[in-house]
Amino acid sequence: MAEKPASPSCFFFAASLVLLTLSSCLASPTPTPPSPSCLSGTLSNILYRNNNASFPTVLENYIRNARWNTTTTPKPLLIITPLQESDVQAAVLCAKRIGLQIRIRSGGHDYEGLSYVSRSQQPYFVLDMSNLRQITVDIGKQVATVQAGATLGELYYNIWKNSKIHGFPAGLCTTLGVGGHISGGGYGAMLRKYGLSVDNVIDAKIVDVKGRILNRKAMGEDLFWAIRGGGGASFGVVLSYTVKLVPVTENVTVFRVERTLEQNATDLAVQWQQVAPTIDDRFFLRLLLLPSNKTVKASIVAFFLGGADEAVSILKKKFPLLGLEKQNCIEMSWIESAIWLNNPDDYKIGVKPEIILNRRLNTAGFLKRKSDYVQVPISKEALEGIAKKIIELGKVALAFNPYGGKMAEIPADATAFPHRAGNLFKIQYSVNWNDSSPAAAENFVNETRSLYSYMTPFVSKNPRSAFLNYRDLDIGINTFGKNSYEEGKVYGAKYFNGNFERLVKIKTAVDPDNFFRNEQSIPILPNNH
Ligand SMILES: Cc1cc2nc3c(=O)[nH]c(=O)nc-3n(C[C@H](O)[C@H](O)[C@H](O)COP(=O)(O)OP(=O)(O)OC[C@H]3O[C@@H](n4cnc5c(N)ncnc54)[C@H](O)[C@@H]3O)c2cc1C
Ligand SMILES: *[C@@H]1O[C@H](CO)[C@@H](O)[C@H](O)[C@H]1NC(C)=O
Ligand SMILES: *[C@@H]1O[C@H](CO)[C@@H](O)[C@H](O)[C@H]1NC(C)=O
Ligand SMILES: *[C@@H]1O[C@H](CO)[C@@H](O)[C@H](O)[C@H]1NC(C)=O
Ligand SMILES: *[C@@H]1O[C@H](CO)[C@@H](O)[C@H](O)[C@H]1NC(C)=O
Ligand SMILES: *[C@@H]1O[C@H](CO)[C@@H](O)[C@H](O)[C@H]1NC(C)=O
Ligand SMILES: *[C@@H]1O[C@H](CO)[C@@H](O)[C@H](O)[C@H]1NC(C)=O
Ligand SMILES: *[C@@H]1O[C@H](CO)[C@@H](O)[C@H](O)[C@H]1NC(C)=O
Numbered sequence: 001m002a003e004k005p006a007s008p009s010c011f012f013f014a015a016s017l018v019l020l021t022l023s024s025c026l027a028s029p030t031p032t033p034p035s036p037s038c039l040s041g042t043l044s045n046i047l048y049r050n051n052n053a054s055f056p057t058v059l060e061n062y063i064r065n066a067r068w069n070t071t072t073t074p075k076p077l078l079i080i081t082p083l084q085e086s087d088v089q090a091a092v093l094c095a096k097r098i099g100l101q102i103r104i105r106s107g108g109h110d111y112e113g114l115s116y117v118s119r120s121q122q123p124y125f126v127l128d129m130s131n132l133r134q135i136t137v138d139i140g141k142q143v144a145t146v147q148a149g150a151t152l153g154e155l156y157y158n159i160w161k162n163s164k165i166h167g168f169p170a171g172l173c174t175t176l177g178v179g180g181h182i183s184g185g186g187y188g189a190m191l192r193k194y195g196l197s198v199d200n201v202i203d204a205k206i207v208d209v210k211g212r213i214l215n216r217k218a219m220g221e222d223l224f225w226a227i228r229g230g231g232g233a234s235f236g237v238v239l240s241y242t243v244k245l246v247p248v249t250e251n252v253t254v255f256r257v258e259r260t261l262e263q264n265a266t267d268l269a270v271q272w273q274q275v276a277p278t279i280d281d282r283f284f285l286r287l288l289l290l291p292s293n294k295t296v297k298a299s300i301v302a303f304f305l306g307g308a309d310e311a312v313s314i315l316k317k318k319f320p321l322l323g324l325e326k327q328n329c330i331e332m333s334w335i336e337s338a339i340w341l342n343n344p345d346d347y348k349i350g351v352k353p354e355i356i357l358n359r360r361l362n363t364a365g366f367l368k369r370k371s372d373y374v375q376v377p378i379s380k381e382a383l384e385g386i387a388k389k390i391i392e393l394g395k396v397a398l399a400f401n402p403y404g405g406k407m408a409e410i411p412a413d414a415t416a417f418p419h420r421a422g423n424l425f426k427i428q429y430s431v432n433w434n435d436s437s438p439a440a441a442e443n444f445v446n447e448t449r450s451l452y453s454y455m456t457p458f459v460s461k462n463p464r465s466a467f468l469n470y471r472d473l474d475i476g477i478n479t480f481g482k483n484s485y486e487e488g489k490v491y492g493a494k495y496f497n498g499n500f501e502r503l504v505k506i507k508t509a510v511d512p513d514n515f516f517r518n519e520q521s522i523p524i525l526p527n528n529h
Contacts, residue, residue, distance in 0.1 A: 025318045038094035039078075046087055047354040048079040055079065059116065061361045062108030064175075067441060068117050069364070076103065076116065078125040082132055085205075085213060088237050091127055093211040096515060100125050103518065104233050106148045106250060107177020111369045111471045114233070114518045115180060118481075127237060129179055137162045137245075144168070145201065145242045148179030148232075153338070153356035159245060160335040167248040167334045169194040174340045174356050182241050183232030184469035189284040189303035189341055192405030198228035198415045199406070203242035206235065209511045213239065226506045226522075229417025230496065231468055233524040234507055248334040252305040253311045255329045257299050257322055257343055265289075265298035266383050267328060268321050272300070272400070273377040275319045277424045281405030282306055283314075289398040296387040301344060302350060304402060366436070368445045370429040371470040372454050372459040374400075375422050382458055389454050396447040399428040419465055426467055427459065449474065450508040463493040477519040488523030495520075 007352060008036060010082055026059050039047060048055045058079050063069045076098070080091045095102050101124035105115035118124045129149035137144045137160040146155050153174030159166050167191035171181055186197025194200060203216045204227055214236075216224045232238040259265040276285040282305035290297045300322065304311040308329035313326045330349070332340065339346045378386070390396065408421040419426070429448045433440055452474075456464075466475055476491035478484055485504070492500040500522075507514075507522040 034062075036094075036098050038090070038097055041090070043080060043087065043090055043094060045519045046081045046083055050075060050077055057362070058128065059126070062105055062128065062177075063113070063116065063362070064107070064364045065111060065113055066364045066366045067368075067435070068113030070436070073113075074117050074119060076118075076126045077123050079128050081128045081130070082448075085132070085207070085239050087209045088127065088129075088132075089211040089213065089240060089269045091125075092207055092209065092237065092515075095125060096209070099123075101518065102127055104179065104237050105129060105177075106179030106238075107151060107175060109176050109182065111367065112519070113472045114471060114520065119477075119519055129237075132239065134240075139163045139166065139245075142166065142245045143242055144245060145203075145240055146178050148177065148239045150178045151357075151359060152176045152178065152181065153342075153358070156335060156338045157353060157356050160333075164250060164333060165248055166245040168197070168245055169200060170197040170245055172336060174342045174398035175358075175360055177197060178241060179232060179238050181469065182239055182243075183227050183230070183280065184386050185229045185262070185467065186469070187401065189286075189337070190305065190478045191247065191407055192281040193282055193305055195406045195410055195498060196229070196415075196417060197243070198417055199410055200244045200246065201228055201241050202244050205239040206232075207237040207239060208481075209236065209513070219480075222502075222506045223510055226416050226503055228415040229468070229497070230503045230506075230522065233518055234503075234516055235510055236516060249306055249329045250333065251307055252334055252337045253306065253308045253329050253331050254302060254337050254340050254344075255311075255324065256299060256301050257324060257328060258299045259385055260295045260297050262295060264321070265296060266380055266387065268298050268300075269383050270377075270380050271319060271321045272298075274425060276402035281402075282316055283311075285319075285402060287400040287402075289387065289400070291390050291394055291397060294391060296390050301341075303341060307331060307462060319340070360368075365432045365434055366441060366444075367430070367432045368441075368448050369470050370448050370474065371467040372427040372429075372452070372455060373419055373423045373465040373467075374425050374427060374458060375460055376458075377424065378458045383405070386454070386458075388395070389451060393447045395433070395444060395452060396431040396451050398451075399430060401426045401428065412497065413499060413502075414427050416496060416499050416503060417468075418499045419467065423460075423465075427455070428467075428470060463497065466491075466494040467498060469497045471520065473519060478517070478521065478523060480514065482516060484523045487528040488521075492522065493521050 048058050060342050082088045090485050101122050103126045106129045116126050132147040133150040135146045139162050152170050170186045171188045182197045186451045242450040259268050284303040286301045288299040308331050312326050335353045402425045412418045412420045431444045433444050480489045503522045
């Protein structure tokens with residue numbers, strides 16, 4: 001079976017998971033959750049204590065990285081599953097009153113599990129937003145309002161139900177949760193044409209630390225700016241976003257072209273760097289470099305907002321080494337392309353769009369991700385060295401996601417997401433495995449770090465930038481002691497560049513006691529107390 005370490009698939013290795021040996025041990029004893037009156041009121045019907053028989057299932061349903069599903073992984077005392085917005089207000093106020101830390105989870109895809117694991121050793125609860133998933137679409141106004149617990153698949157489906165010529169620019173993986181994905185930026189196949197998800201958000205609703213529900217007007221432009229790329233979890237609980245729909249063509253085109261090193265993959269990658277960030281912004285040409293059978297396979301996974309004839313004629317001129325022919329292309333509706341992009345290997349022509357509604361509860365492989373930005377084209381010689389390193393390591397893969405187009409036109413401080421003009425492409429380091437042993441994890445995580453270290457000369461510097469949605473605790477964590485601001489600046493400068501200081505000011509203003517925190521949240525100003 002061919003390995004697909006960097007396939008955009010959401011559904012890594014589900015079949016092989018049944019082979020895992022399941023631990024039969026009982027979890028080690030954990031303290032019994034507190035029972036103050038604010039928990040026994042309206043919250044009691046939506047609250048799972050850690051001794052409740054359903055607790056493991058409710059917790060595991062939205063675990064998307066099997067590494068954070070072991071008996072030694074820290075567990076919450078409680079999970080609260082709001083059914084209405086007022087439940088979120090009650091949960092925030094109650095947690096503050098009884099001194100429980102909060103973790104907010106929408107789709108659960110955080111690569112480091114920050115939405116359900118706290119490494120702080122303080123008692124915490126998970127606010128699981130998955131039941132708050134209403135979506136309303138207004139084609140006349142070309143907007144949709146989507147609650148945080150909805151998946152991208154549900155958003156795409158609801159838009160498609162209402163109009164075949166509208167879409168929304170967001171992630172490739174259709175089980176991503178709106179709450180985490182959009183607050184962290186949100187990129188997908190239309191980013192060069194329409195920018196990120198956050199560039200198309202026009203309103204939001206949030207529950208703040210005082211338990212108030214605030215819309216854009218009530219929260220003000222600073223906080224509204226922060227929750228477009230700064231991550232939600234530092235500022236409050238995002239209840240919903242209102243987004244602007246974008247026009248899509250009735251048919252779009254997708255294709256995948258693969259070359260090994262022996263088939264001149266390196267030349268292809270050299271030309272790709274000239275073409276992918278500069279070509280017509282209807283194209284998204286993602287390049288994967290995958291270790292495969294002692295060689296490297298360059299795989300171009302592509303989306304074009306238009307028909308196959310036009311795609312082929314443009315690419316023949318601009319990207320001759322690709323050698324694209326019409327028979328490589330599939331024309332399909334936009335909703336079908338969302339299904340294809342989620343997992344090209346699984347795609348079947350004629351598939352029912354309803355498949356995109358599948359939340360695939362409680363399925364995940366073991367994985368590690370890291371990120372980088374490239375601002376200067378990487379030479380052919382350097383690419384050959386990188387390929388050699390990938391072969392030597394054996395499992396870690398790279399995905400190059402081209403920027404340019406609309407991404408380069410939006411100022412770096414328009415939203416909290418800073419990586420705009422000047423970036424040719426973003427790199428995702430990616431490794432997936434299916435062996436639950438700690439040794440396997442150590443080995444594969446080491447591989448990503450080793451390749452990351454090898455890449456140093458070729459990527460952004462001072463700071464070495466990173467993408468918040470590709471959460472990576474290697475780049476710094478906060479212990480919220482005396483040096484919290486300095487610790488925060490280490491990862492904060494990488495995720496947010498010049499926007500970090502403004503995020504700190506906003507954080508200090510809206511949550512001065514730092515209730516909303518996690519290992520990589522925005523710190524408050526050092527002299528605040
Ligand atoms: C298989 C896979 C594919 C991916 N593909 C893409 C992609 O194509 N494009 C892309 O941009 N990213 C992608 N990502 C990254 C993804 O966007 C982030 O992991 C994102 O944070 C997931 O959101 P979530 O709600 O599912 O995650 P969660 O784990 O629920 O949340 C992530 C973070 O946001 C916080 N948060 C969640 N909900 C709320 C809320 N309602 N209010 C405040 N804070 C909240 C959490 O506390 C946590 O810090 C992918 C991730 C995976 C695992
Ligand atoms: C577990 O929690 C759910 C949700 O609050 C509740 O309905 C159920 O009765 C609880 N089960 C037990 C055995 O306490
Ligand atoms: C988590 O582990 C349990 C067994 O302990 C297993 O049943 C479940 O499928 C796992 N879920 C994920 C997402 O790894
Ligand atoms: C690779 O490039 C070489 C030199 O340009 C060329 O001769 C050869 O035909 C190419 N191979 C393939 C498979 O395209
Ligand atoms: C691996 O590569 C060798 C040599 O190029 C080839 O003979 C073999 O068929 C390849 N195996 C697979 C599984 O692709
Ligand atoms: C869409 O693509 C399909 C498949 O190629 C084709 O049959 C159909 O005519 C196209 N529709 C439009 C509007 O281009
Ligand atoms: C998963 O495990 C099986 C059996 O050990 C192995 O053959 C397969 O290559 C593994 N897949 C990945 C992606 O590691
Ligand atoms: C991983 O890297 C660490 C530090 O470089 C090293 O000590 C350890 O032996 C490595 N582990 C494996 C399994 O390669």
